[in-house]
Amino acid sequence: MNRESLRETLSAVMDNEADELELRRVLAAGGEPELQATWSRYQIARAAMHGEYFAPGLNIAAGVSAALAEEPAPSRSGVGAPLWRGIGRVAIAASVTVAVLAGVRFYNQDALDGAQMAQQSAQPAATASSAAPIAQGPAVLASYNPSGEATLAVPVDHEAQLTAEDQRLLDYVRQHARQAGSGAESTLPHARAASLENR
Amino acid sequence: MRFIPCLLAGALLSPLAQGAESQNWLLRLQEAEQRQEFQGVFVYERNGSFSSHEIHRQVREGQVREHIQQLDGVFHESLRTNGQLECMTGPRYEQIMENQADGLRRVQPRTLAQWYDIRTAGQSRVAGRETVVLSLRPRDQHRYGFELYLDRETALPLKSLLLNEHGQPLERFQYVVFEPVEQPKLQAGQACRPVTNREVRSLEEQAWRSEWLPAGFSLTRIVEQRTVREDAPVAWLVYGDGLARFSVFLEPWREGLSIDQRSQLGPTAAVSRRLATDQGDLLVTVIGEIPLGTAERVALSIRSGSGVMLQ
Numbered sequence: 409m410n411r412e413s414l415r416e417t418l419s420a421v422m423d424n425e426a427d428e429l430e431l432r433r434v435l436a437a438g439g440e441p442e443l444q445a446t447w448s449r450y451q452i453a454r455a456a457m458h459g460e461y462f463a464p465g466l467n468i469a470a471g472v473s474a475a476l477a478e479e480p481a482p483s484r485s486g487v488g489a490p491l492w493r494g495i496g497r498v499a500i501a502a503s504v505t506v507a508v509l510a511g512v513r514f515y516n517q518d519a520l521d522g523a524q525m526a527q528q529s530a531q532p533a534a535t536a537s538s539a540a541p542i543a544q545g546p547a548v549l550a551s552y553n554p555s556g557e558a559t560l561a562v563p564v565d566h567e568a569q570l571t572a573e574d575q576r577l578l579d580y581v582r583q584h585a586r587q588a589g590s591g592a593e594s595t596l597p598h599a600r601a602a603s604l605e606n607r
Numbered sequence: 608m609r610f611i612p613c614l615l616a617g618a619l620l621s622p623l624a625q626g627a628e629s630q631n632w633l634l635r636l637q638e639a640e641q642r643q644e645f646q647g648v649f650v651y652e653r654n655g656s657f658s659s660h661e662i663h664r665q666v667r668e669g670q671v672r673e674h675i676q677q678l679d680g681v682f683h684e685s686l687r688t689n690g691q692l693e694c695m696t697g698p699r700y701e702q703i704m705e706n707q708a709d710g711l712r713r714v715q716p717r718t719l720a721q722w723y724d725i726r727t728a729g730q731s732r733v734a735g736r737e738t739v740v741l742s743l744r745p746r747d748q749h750r751y752g753f754e755l756y757l758d759r760e761t762a763l764p765l766k767s768l769l770l771n772e773h774g775q776p777l778e779r780f781q782y783v784v785f786e787p788v789e790q791p792k793l794q795a796g797q798a799c800r801p802v803t804n805r806e807v808r809s810l811e812e813q814a815w816r817s818e819w820l821p822a823g824f825s826l827t828r829i830v831e832q833r834t835v836r837e838d839a840p841v842a843w844l845v846y847g848d849g850l851a852r853f854s855v856f857l858e859p860w861r862e863g864l865s866i867d868q869r870s871q872l873g874p875t876a877a878v879s880r881r882l883a884t885d886q887g888d889l890l891v892t893v894i895g896e897i898p899l900g901t902a903e904r905v906a907l908s909i910r911s912g913s914g915v916m917l918q
Contacts, residue, residue: 573865577877577892579836584854584875584894586692586702587828587845595662595673596767596780597852598687599651600874602675603658605683605697 578604629725629741630716635762636755642666643761646792647734647785648678653778653873663793674793686795694799701805703830703843714849722746722823722848723753731756733765734782743850748772749821749901750851751874761787769874769896777874807832811912815842815857819908821901823848831917834858840917846895846905853895853902855909859917860888869899876902884911 585601646663659678664671672693676684685695692702719725728742738756745752752774756766766781808831815829828845844855860881868879876899879892891909893902 572863573868576834576836576864577868577870577879577894579834580854580856580892580894581872581875581877583843584852586700587854595649595664596764598673598675598685599649599660599780600653600778602660602677602683602685603651603653603656603873605677605681605685605695 625726626720629727630720632727632739632741632757632762633716633719633725636757636764639762641669641671643763643787644789644791645761645763645785645787647782649780649782651778651780654871655873659783663791665791665793672793674795682798684796684799686793686799692802694795694801696798696800699800699803701803701835703805703807703832718823719743719849722750723850728754731766733758734785736760736765736785738765745772747822748898750848750897751777753850756781758785758787771898805832810842813912815844815855816910816912817846817855817905817908818910819904820846821848821897821905824851824853827852837861842917851896853893853897853905855905856892856894857909857917858890858892860890864890869903871899878902878906880906882906882909886911886916889917 582601582604585597585604587597644664644666646661648659648661650657650659652658658680661676661678662673664673666672671689673687674684675687676682683696686693692700716725723743723745726742726744728740731738731740733756737759739759741753741755741757743753743755752770752772754766754768754770755764757763758765763785764780765785766779768779769777771777810829810831812826812829824846825848826844827847828843831840831842833839834841839858839861842855842857844857846853846855864881865879866881868877870877874896875894876897877892877894878899879890882889882891889911891906893906895902
């Protein structure tokens, strides 16, 4: 399968005209790292477009939590369509991995607070393990292993500095947010801008 | 068969009346934004951030002044006049002065209704006050929906949710205290550093264009500035549909820039990609409160128009 047809399929995906299986066929046929990478990026865009999970961005931890929280409970009974369930689970796990690998490391104190909040709300009983990830340095973001099929344990360096690339993007996000509102709702953009100021 | 027109009229009347009522609320909201003085405390929440802020808004001789101060975490304040930053805590910042027509452009609710299904969705209470809930559902997948909780007395939004296509909130803006008072005290502190005017080169409207735009989005700004960090030229385009906005930044490609980058900060999508043009390679960055797929598609559609070079 050549690059052009891959792109066509990808654009069909973006227009909601292709299904998951078609995409998987393309991926299987491709196999090259570059094609895989392109697919991964579009997978993020597609997932975001479908609102399936909040793409990585500034708060990977919360994104991961959200993705995991939204995952339907795996069925162990084997009744119904186990194949589909399996695909769904792997697909979600893959999207989470991509989120972490391709995510921009926009960490700041603020984002960490949010991450802890999200984790706590998702797992109120697990406060002991998520209480002090900053003090403990690299922390495990998420770990999910319901039946030994899909595992995710990604160490993340909370003290990671912004790269020049991330800083450039953040500058633009701020500039976008700080411009005057469009008139219909003037305070909301200012609130948005204000939430970007603390680092 | 005489009952059929009656039925039709009956079926049509209620949505029409609905539309008229909700559009009326939007008109009141737009007017209130220009006239109403108040003070209050609001919270803003998005993926990864939750903060509370104190706000004072004063209207004198048609000038709307708004002071916002963060109440938790790092101290931060900002003062705006007619939407333009006057001063702000933090590193020195330059901004581009708006044209009056640009920043304060008003969009008729009727126009907005072409892109959003606008309805009154019920009543609620926010900050101890009675509100009317307006739902603005997007008519296509290229923008997000809004839910606005408008104060019955002043028509200002006391709560605003940005919703993705599944109705899940991407951000929440909500007052916990709201007082429509006259002459609220408004004062910026010592730490509020004056914002200076940034030099820009004006560009023709056709200098850059997007081959594809979501319906209803139009260009509201196009300028060329220089980046503070590298002193490199950057064209800045802003598009809006009257409610949602996105920015497009174009700069010459240089070593060290990423080829493809995507991220999502709460409601804000950011997409960067390398673009080959006859003037050499550029980096296109699309940032806005639009779905990531929409931002991606816009980034893919940017073309150089009237042969203008970035200088």
